[in-house]
Amino acid sequence: MSFDDLLDANRKFAESFSLKGFDGIAKAGVALVTCMDSRIDPLGMLGLKPGDAKIFRNPGGRVTEAALEALVLGVYLLNVDRILVIPHTRCAMTSQTEDELHEKISGLAGTNVAWQRFHVIDDQRRTLLGDLEKVRSHPLIGDRAEVGGFIYDVDTGLLNPV
Numbered sequence: 001m002s003f004d005d006l007l008d009a010n011r012k013f014a015e016s017f018s019l020k021g022f023d024g025i026a027k028a029g030v031a032l033v034t035c036m037d038s039r040i041d042p043l044g045m046l047g048l049k050p051g052d053a054k055i056f057r058n059p060g061g062r063v064t065e066a067a068l069e070a071l072v073l074g075v076y077l078l079n080v081d082r083i084l085v086i087p088h089t090r091c092a093m094t095s096q097t098e099d100e101l102h103e104k105i106s107g108l109a110g111t112n113v114a115w116q117r118f119h120v121i122d123d124q125r126r127t128l129l130g131d132l133e134k135v136r137s138h139p140l141i142g143d144r145a146e147v148g149g150f151i152y153d154v155d156t157g158l159l160n161p162v
């Protein structure tokens with residue numbers, strides 16, 4: 001295993017690099033929290049390009065403490081005034097229980113991994129509503145950004161408002 005292919009690609013990328021001197025704000029004023037799932041193209045699905053948005057990803061697209069830290073920085077320092085929270089259909093975090101995931105990974109690891117939490121999601125819609133409330137009621141975010149929740153359909157590419 002090595003990184004050679006990626007570093008080769010990086011040198012090609014740098015040949016036409018166009019963000020030199022850019023200060024790293026969200027040019028379109030957008031921040032999004034979404035899942036790490038490789039079926040999701042966070043910029044492409046919103047018609048955005050590099051430089052337009054701050055993107056925070058984790059398994060399930062959850063509003064965690066770290067996500068809130070990122071969103072506070074976004075609204076105060078990085079031009080963010082619209083926040084989207086975007087979990088998706090057929091997410092691995094919604095299709096199995098914590099026990100099932102532990103069993104599966106323990107089997108693969110050859111050791112009991114019950115100590116590793118994965119924060120699986122029982123009810124995606126209810127979890128999203130709770131996550132949206134966490135953002136809207138945050139004392140440093142609430143008034144400064146519009147907050148929207150959407151479920152991304154990995155089979156159609158469409159965002160469905162919640």
Ligand SMILES: [Zn+2]
Pocket residue numbers: 035036037059060061088090091092093
């Ligand atoms: Zn997912």
